[in-house]
Amino acid sequence: MEQLSHLINGEAVGSERTLPVTNPSTGAVARQVADADAATTRQAVAAAQAAFPAWRDTPPAKRAQVMYRFKQLLETNAERIVQLVSEEHGKTVEDAMGELKRGIENVEYACGVPELLKGEYSHNTGPGIDAWSNHQPLGVVAGITPFNFPAMVPLWMYPMAIACGNTFVLKPSEKDPAAAMAVAELLMEAGLPKGVMNVVHGGREAVETLLEAPEVKAISFVGSTPVAEAIYARGCANGKRVQALGGAKNHAVVLPDADLDNAANTLMGAAYGSAGERCMAISVAVCVGDSTANRLVESLKGKIDELKIGAGNTKGLDMGPLVTAEHRDKVLGYIEDGVAAGASLVADGRGLKVPGFEDGYFVGGCLFDHVTPQMRIYQEEIFGPVLCVVRVNSLDDAMQLINDHEYGNGTCLFTRDGEAARRFTDGIEVGMVGVNVPLPVPVAYHSFGGWKRSLFGDLHAYGPDAVRFYTRRKAVSQRWPSSYETTQAEFNFPS
Structure with a gap:
């Protein structure tokens, strides 16, 4: 060998x-x-x-x-x-x-x-x-x-x-x-x-x-x-x-005026790309208003069902396995913890088996709705294909939620409102910020880094x-x- x-x-x-x-x-x-x-x-x-x-x-x-x-x-x-x-x-x-x-x-x-x-x-x-x-x-x-x-x-x-x-x-x-x-x-x-x-x-x-x-x-x-x-x-x-x-716990705020189709499509890549094993992955979608949340969750659920998952070196896939058996088990533990805490598991990726690769470390896309800030799946970095939806009443509530979190790596806002975008980019306590850009990773001639912990x-x-x-x-x-x-x-x- x-x-x-x-x-x-x-x-x-x-x-x-x-x-x-x-x-x-x-x-x-x-x-x-x-x-x-x-x-x-x-x-x-x-x-x-x-x-x-x-x-x-x-x-x-x-x-x-x-x-x-x-x-x-x-x-x-x-x-x-x-x-x-x-x-x-x-x-x-x-x-x-x-x-x-x-x-x-x-x-x-x-x-x-x-x-x-x-x-x-x-x-x-x-x-x-x-x-x-x-x-x-x-x-x-x-x-x-x-x-x-x-x-x-x-x-x-x-x-x-x-x-x-x-x-x-x-x-x-x-x-x-x-x-x-x-x-x-x-x-x-x-x-x-x-x-x-x-x-x-x-x-x-x-x-x-x-x-x-x-x-x-x-x-x-x-x-x-x-x-x-x-x-x-x-x-x-x-x-x-x-x-x-x-570490990170990156939030994407979705306002009622956002292009929901665009937000859902880009969130799919930001949350489930590389099986969520990115420090810039979006792991929390903060929806302003129940109507926004309902529409986004429904759209995401349909897209998660269509994820193409398999061995990483096969072309044309959306997602591969997690890196080790130990890390897979850790992610599965977070999912079980979220269910026990009362979050709604809208899409359940547990138990996924890929034909021909039954011993691989696969977890399918998972989506939690009605997540609260007190839950462990919200507070901690899962580093897997798990997206949590939190519902709030206003942009101010969303910003307060993000600013109160111990991590401040990346965040983004989906909106058509320039005034809201300016308020968000000025007031959010996060090192890398996107507006309708879910993974705001700076290009090489800027610098990369978060705030807080x-x-x-x-x-x-x-x-x-x-x-x-x-x-x-x-x-x-x-x-x-x-x-x-x-x-x-x-x-x-x-x-």
């Missing part, structure tokens, strides 16, 4: 410990992946540390040339990467291709690093004194990425980190590591020097080693809120710069914030006195 190795200093490094990687469509083990211990992780950090001085001194334009070649290789090898994503994660090939394309957009943005790293200059700030500032890399930085976007989320991190002159250690999810590994190998093929990019696989031991390593100056993380909060606290306590993106740290992911996160500013003041000048001692603060 194939075994994925670590990538350290440009070489494949094996491990005595391995972890199984399962194909969620079949329930069978697809391959084994090396499980890094502390020594192996420190080896990767040491390789990155050794490579840093030369890479830091490489001109930004030459770093950008590597990214240009990397982008071309990603496009050439897209089909292979997508198949790996689908095989290990379970998402459809079309969805996996969309993920990869969004990742490539971040590589494109990193290609502009010579412009992005330009500093500021002021001539004659004082007698014969010039001042300027520039962006300098931090050193060794690390990324810890989740299972739900095995290709895209790593591409949020290391292209810009490396383009800015840092060296990188990636710890991808052990549940679906093959795509991340294949992409990293393409980066080496693009001409990146050995040691600049390293990949270690595994679980908690590898993460804890990265958090403790003094050479690691910054950590980027995407995952659940409890883990994000713990990584942020521990990383900061160790003097590291940390951005830790956590959806993000720990001051800077968002990718885009302009990535340049700020992966560099530090140095300010220089310089004076070259003329040969005929005599400098006198001054004891006042300079002005």
Whole structure:
């Protein structure tokens, strides 16, 4: 059986410990992946540390040339990467291709690093004194990425980190590591020097080693809120710069004047695409008025019955399986909890069996109506194909509901009313907002991040914030006195 190795200093490094990687469509083990211990992780950090001085001194334009070649290789090898994503994660090939394309957009943005790293200059700030500032890399930085976007989320991190002159250690999810590994190998093929990019696989031991390593100056993380909060606290306590993106409970508000057909169609993709395993998935539809709710629920129910669900690598599907048996069981537990709490299960996806894939981790689309804020299915992130409908009386009630929630990742409003849209976008306490756009994921030249307990740290992911996160500013003041000048001692603060 194939075994994925670590990538350290440009070489494949094996491990005595391995972890199984399962194909969620079949329930069978697809391959084994090396499980890094502390020594192996420190080896990767040491390789990155050794490579840093030369890479830091490489001109930004030459770093950008590597990214240009990397982008071309990603496009050439897209089909292979997508198949790996689908095989290990379970998402459809079309969805996996969309993920990869969004990742490539971040590589494109990193290609502009010579412009992005330009500093500021002021001539004659004082007698014969010039001042300027520039962006300098931090050193060794690390990324810890989740299972739900095995290709895209790593591409949020290391292209810009490396383009800015840092060296990188990636710890991808052990549940679906093959795509991340294949992409990293393409980066080496693009001409990146050995040691600049390293990949270690595994679980908690590898993460804890990265958090403790003094050479690691910054950590980027995407995952659940409890883990994000713990990584942020521990990383900061160790003097590291940390951005830790956590969980979400994303609401879509539907006003009575909305185009209900459009809202229902786009909500289907936002709620059930990738089997709901997205931090930007819409998991709550907040309907203003019972009439709005009744019409929306009726429309959604019919569409859920028509969902095409099957093995992820089969083309033309709407939804694949959940990533693991454990996660499937967790989602099923939430559904049972919602029924016990008194919510109306309008569409029940439990017990779904896909012919030929009876051992896969499938759950069909689920729709709850009459959900209240006190219910666990409303309060917590389910991360599965479950949409909850909450009924309110006004836009103000809907906004208060969203603002009171502990998460603030993404939200959207369906309406034809410009005044309502402006009030919503101004007053909602959420980091990413859409108007008639259910998945308001920023493009690569903006930055991605939520508010409240959806993000720990001051800077968002990718885009302009990535340049700020992966560099530090140095300010220089310089004076070259003329040969005929005599400098006198001054004891006042300079002005």
